[in-house]
Structure formats: C-alpha cells, structure tokens
Amino acid sequence: MIINHPLLGPRDASEFYYLGDASLINRPDWQAEDAIAQFHDYLYLRDNPAGKHRELWYHEQGDRSWLVVTRDTTTHEITKVELARDVALTGGQDK
C-alpha cells in the first residue's frame, strides 16, 4: 500500500505504524458522570466496518506525524489522507 502523505507525498505503508480507528482522537470527558462507561467504549469497542474506514497511521520512519487515512477495508483503496492534527483542530480540539 502507498499512503499519499499530505506533506511528503507518496510513501510506502511499511514506513508507518498502525494504531486503528480514528475515533481514538476523540477522547471522552474524564469528568463526565458516565466517564467509566464512555472510556470503556472509547478504548475497547470498535465499529470495525467492511468498507470505508478512517484510521490513524503514524509515520514512524519519516516525519513522525500522525495521519488520518480513509481506506476501504475490502479493497485497501485509499481515498483521503489528512494530518491528524488538522482533523483534531477542525473537530474543536485546542491542540
């Protein structure tokens, strides 16, 4: 697989470390009433779809940036690559 890095251009997937579903960016509020249940779902449960999947890849052998890659889990086709930082900032996080 080739991941088209937004800053560095096309890079081989073997340069990256894979973390999983991009929902891991959205950490629950630890002060919420049901924080335990929220953290259980956040940490352990996954949609695990067959089809479009937004996922976190870390460019360990490169610029060490985190990417959000949109990839089809049935064909491995990659349709979108974003910097995870941009995704988090757009999602309302402050860093």
Added chain:
Amino acid sequence: MRYSAAKILWQGLTGNRGWKSVWREPQPKSEYDIIVVGGGGHGLATAYYLAKKFGHKNIAVLEKGWIGSGNVGRNTTIIRSNYLLPGNGPFYEMSMKLWENLEQELNYNAMVSQRGVVYLSHSDAQRDTLARRGNAMRLAGADAVLLDEAEVRKNFPYFDYDNARFPITGGLLQPRGGTARHDGVVWGYARAADQLGVDIIQNCEVTNFLIDNGVCSGVETSRGVIKAKKTAVCVAGSSSKVMAKANMRLPIESHVLQAYVTEGLKPVIPGVVVFGAGHFYISQSDKGGLVFGGDVDGYNTYAQRGGMPVLEHSCEGGVALMPMISRARVLRTWGGLVDMSMDGSPFIDKTAISGLYFNGGWCYGGFKATPASGYCYAHLIAKDTYHPNAAAYRLDRYLSGRMLDERGVGAQPNLH
C-alpha cells in the same frame, strides 16, 4: 454409514461405487429450537455437541457459503495447549483432550498428529519465561518439557544455533501438541452432526436478526425467515459485520493473517517449531510442503489477502532460523480474516439480547480451540450457564477488569 477398514477394502474391490453423500442437503425448515450461524469448525462442533452431549434434536447450522469455506480452511492446522493464564490453560487443555479422541468419536480421519510443538528461547530471561509457562501448563493438566540446547539440537540439527542476534539456548516442548487436517475436522463434525439430525444448510446467508423488545426469535436469511428459540452466532472473522445487524459493537478488529506453503520436500521438520523472536513458525505437512507463517499484516481489513512486506518478513525470520530453507520455493500463500480482540483472547458468551449468543474473537488461534469451543458454547446455549473451562470468555471483561492478555500488550489488537 460407519467407516471401517473392511468397508474400504470392500469398496476398493467393487469400484468404489457404494459410497454415499457424507451429509444431507436439507431445505431449511421454518422453525428450529437452535440456529447456529456459521458453518465453520466451531459452528459445526457446537451443533454436534448440542446434539450429542446436550440432547438437542432440532438444530440448524446456517452457512453463507459452503461449510469450511472460512478460517477453518485457511489456517496452519496447529493444535497445542501451551497457555499461561488460568482462564485459558484448562480450556485449551480440554480442547487437546477432545482432539486426542476426536477421530474415534466422530468415526472420521481428521489426521490428528501429535508430533510435538516446540517454542525456542534465545536468552536466560526467555528461558525463565518458558519455564514459567511450562509450569503453568502442567498445573492446567497439560504436558510440557523444558529442553536445553543439546536436546533441541538432537531433533533440529540444522538451526542456526550461533546466530549473533538470536542464539538458541533451548526450548519448551509440548509433546502432545501437533497438527490436524483442517478439512477433515470440518467434514468429520459435519457428518457426525448430520447423522444426529442436525440440518446443515449451505448457501444461506443471515441478513438480519428478528429482534423485538430485546428478544431474538430467529433470523432473516437469503432463503427466507427461520425462527428459533435460540440463535448462536459463530462467525469469527466477520463477527463485527454480523453482530452490527443486532446493533452490537464488539471489542474486535478484523485483520488478515497470512500463511505460506512451499513445494513438497522430503521429511525434515519433525514437529511444529515456533521462533517467536523472529515472528516465524513452521511445520511440515504430510505431503511434504513446509507450512509457515508469522504476524498479522497489522491493519483493519476484510480482504482475504495480505501484502508482500509481511511475506518478506516471515521468510527472513525463517531463513534466519534455518538457512537451509532459503532455496525452498513458496508455492502458495493465503490469508485468513481473524477477529483480533482487545486482549488477544476469545469470547463465548450470552449477549444483552435474550436468545442471542456470541462466539468469536479467536484472534489467530481458533483452529486448536475448535472442539472445546464447540463443547463450551453448546454448554452455554443448552444450559444458559458458563462451562467452568470457558467462564472467563465474557464480553464484559474489559469493563470488569478481568482481561485475559497472554502477551501483556494492552488494548492494541494488532500486537497480540
């Protein structure tokens, strides 16, 4: 029809014209007591033990494709019970005991071959770890022998013992471990279940569950609605996809695990060898092919194929361990979809929906578990209580803090 040596001789003399179909091809009835979703090894074993040990008669196994078309036909056929944790050890040892008597019980040749499974160590610390594991195995009723370097050398003179990075210092042998014939297991369970009246319905995809007020009363399929008092899902590899139809999210990611086989060679590898430090394991099939594998590819996928980097990595591990195989040619590679769970251990549990049961999350180790998984799942379905050997395989164990993490790497499925 019971198989016997006399029958084979007689059929051989009469042109083999008297063999009958091994199982029926029934039409689905409109209602069953129990539906097992998934005609793989675990599903067929579940149906068999429900009929044989728990006295149920009205059972159907629904399979989307043909029986054995999933992971049970795509593994490397290793059986072992060398587990460390108390929640796992007795379960896998139960499975090993069922393997040992499987062929007699099913009257079918599953080619169970207890040729030994050895894990290699490369340092004093690793040897201590293996010694601890061996002790845990023996406490769980399994067999384990700690080998020193000379003993490993006796059976495997061709390893690279003086490898600069991974010198071999010994190993942990489970003499009763070995291999079995994957298709033979499927066909054996299917035939035995069929003879006990289980309807095995192939080309029948479950498209939805009939769930009303938290009660599951059957399934919708590509061949119509089938009602059941109890519905038992057993579709490892596709668990998340199927359980999503019941609005359940699982602690599972689907990954692909590759395996490889070389051309047929003369007998050279007497058992199963696991070179964990090099992400490589190998055995030799009865046809002579070297069957080997390594790690999962490491990213979510539902494609039953892996990538070349992992193939290359596995081959590097193999050549590092036994340089002589560098010239063996790989004939075939394949990939199986594995339910990688958050702690590397499986689930055999009820769900929050009454009448709906779940079995999955077998990671890359489902094949060896086939008999015990079927037995314990049947126990749960029939009695609504957990079999003591499988009581730890609960869906809520992450919330209750009772993880079963053999590798100790946490909630990161691609590391287990």
